[in-house]
Amino acid sequence: MFEQTSKYVSTVDGAMLYITAFSVLMLLLITVAMIYFVIKYRASKNPIPTQYHGNIVIEVIWIVIPTIIVLSMFYYGYTDFSELRNTKEYDEEYFVTAKMWDWDFKYENGTITDTLYVPVNKTLKFNITSLDVLHSFYLPAFRIKEDAVPGRDGFIFITPLETGVYDIACAEYCGVNHWDMYKKLVVMEQDEYYAWVESQSKENKPEVTTSEEKTVESESTEMSENNEN
Amino acid sequence: MSINSTTNKNFTNFYQVKTKHSGLLSWLLTTDHKRIGIMYLVSILTFFLVGLTFAFLMRLEMLTPGPTIVDAQTYNSFFTLHGMIMVFLFIIPGIPAVFGNFFLPLQIGAEDVAFPRLNLMSYHLYLVGAFLALYSLIFQTHIDTGWTFYVPYSLRTGTDVTLTLMAAFILGFSSILTGLNFVTTCHRMRVKGMKMFEMPLFTWALYSTAWIQVVATPIIGITIVLVLLERSFGFGIFDPTLGGDPVLYQHLFWIYSHPAVYIMAIPAFGVISDVVATFSRKSVFGYKVMAYSTLAIAVIGYMVWAHHMFTSGMSDTARTVFSFLTFFVAIPTGVKVFNWVATLWRGTIVLSSPMLMALSAIFLFSIGGLTGLHLGAISTDIHLHDTYFVIAHFHYVIIGGILSMFIAGMHYWFPKMFGTMHNEKVAKTGVVMYFIGANVLYFPMFIMGYMGMPRRYFDYLPEYQIYHVVSTVGSWILISAILLMFINLLIGIFKGKPAGPNPWGAKTLEWTMPSPPPLLNFIETPIPNHDPYDYHDHDERVFREAKEKEKEIINQENS
Ligand SMILES: [Cu+2]
């Protein structure tokens, strides 16, 4: 459960564990009570029921206590979320564009790739949009997703703590190849990453400075034109 | 209850009554709420079996990665058809249309609903809508939008959604009219001496549900009209290329479709309350709290719709507010569960098939409800949204809670509706299989979802296969259980022993008349108890002796 892919991941998993623990406890309570009553008060043993119409104190108790507990869950979920959303400073920014049925990842220097390369231990911002229908940029290992909505820009932040290769999936149904939008997020050592970025911008030097038309990836020419509008 | 009325010799029941029409027309043109209930039962179960077939095929496709039995396009049609049919044709009308129509007037001592002709019209609209939906879905186009019809995809897809949307529009009207009818019936048709807070909790559930139907359903109607206008005339309401806003569509869709979850669930809660009280030989613990919590769910449930949209790109403030509100709907729901369990305390518990199903439903529904907490908290929802976790969550609610109680209702009210008893042993075996099947089918989905398997995927990564295999095996167990119980009931109609007016020893008014009921229900105007579940003088031994005697008399008269 506790992968340390980012600090945020452990807070989400913490919330998950907290809610699950409470749920299991409640379920056990309900189930054990049910089974106990069914056995103890079965008709053959207890043929005359004792009428009992309720108890206002008990009702108040089981309204108030669960209210406090679920509000703590709300608070837990909310603080993690708002801390993440209100990240003011970030190191790198990427532009993620979804289309049927592909992703394009654009870097600040104008490079566009098919696999997303990022440095470890940096705070990264992804701006997410779509060219056609709804998609959703989902990084399961980082416990985060945000819909790609045409005409809008969504964003998420992550701060990966470990290098590695992670899945990117589309989580909003977008048609026949919705399932086939898996891409890779490659978290690299910082020096490796910056060397790679450097090499990319050299290759693209003439284009990058003028416009975003040409890129490393084939077939993305049309993409960047769309990106302009 | 006099012994005479245990048999059908002294009156004609509503099946035997001669009307000006005969044959099929005596059904299709009837205004008798009981016949309308039976017609809904037949139609709804037919559509349910169609939806079930698609579920079976989907699970089969998921058995192995890559194409197993169909291609991606067909799979996408399968989950769309499954969702559309189950949601709009089965589970939304479900309990209110079948058991509400049949038993609401009986539970409050009325001859019929307030507007019998309107009631028939609701059924006709349902039938027209349903056939239009099936025709458009299956024969005309392989629709692939998912039951949610999210724009812009639903505006752009090559498959033609116009007719399907029209069908949903008509079905909406059927639902509104039924709601209107039930609200009026509860207020105006109660037998003399029965106050609102003396109605059985199933009636309370129908009443609260009816309000949601009246207030929420028009919004889906308007949304459908807007989508149709946009598709046909290019109005720029939702499509961003025309200056519209796709997130607006999601708001409108969920403003209806979240309350719709309670249109499905609240009547099921009502069935649980009645069944648990009957088979505990006890009044429901905290009757008034139960009635109010039903209303509270209806009201709060209206204000939490955007918890389906935490990742949709709506503002962070909206996400926070809706997460906060969502947790409040957990409270009255939890209170209901606690009160059911407390009702068992010091009761006289009889484990007949409806009761067994209700206890299983309380367990399964609790899992569905509690995992709703994971989806209500923002940070966890953002991870779990649109994954198999959500599928597991709402199937635990719908299959574990609502379908369970639909089937429990079928068993509980079966002797009243058809006048005969089903085989209890087979029914109980079915309940146990159902419980096992539901868990094996849906529990692995929680794990897959947490691991990151998105929903509506034709194919999946190899690490998920083990969970999919287990889940598919579960689907076979669950489907066998459902078919077993249905066939058992079907045999019961034709071969079952006469049931007598009140085989379960229930206290609500529908059990004070012969089974099946006469045309205008009550032979004498019933005198309601102040407590709808009045067991103060109950002794199970005396009840069983009386039952034995009644059985002998019935057997003598029949031989
Ligand atoms: Cu997609």
Ligand SMILES: [Cu+2]
């Ligand atoms: Cu909802």
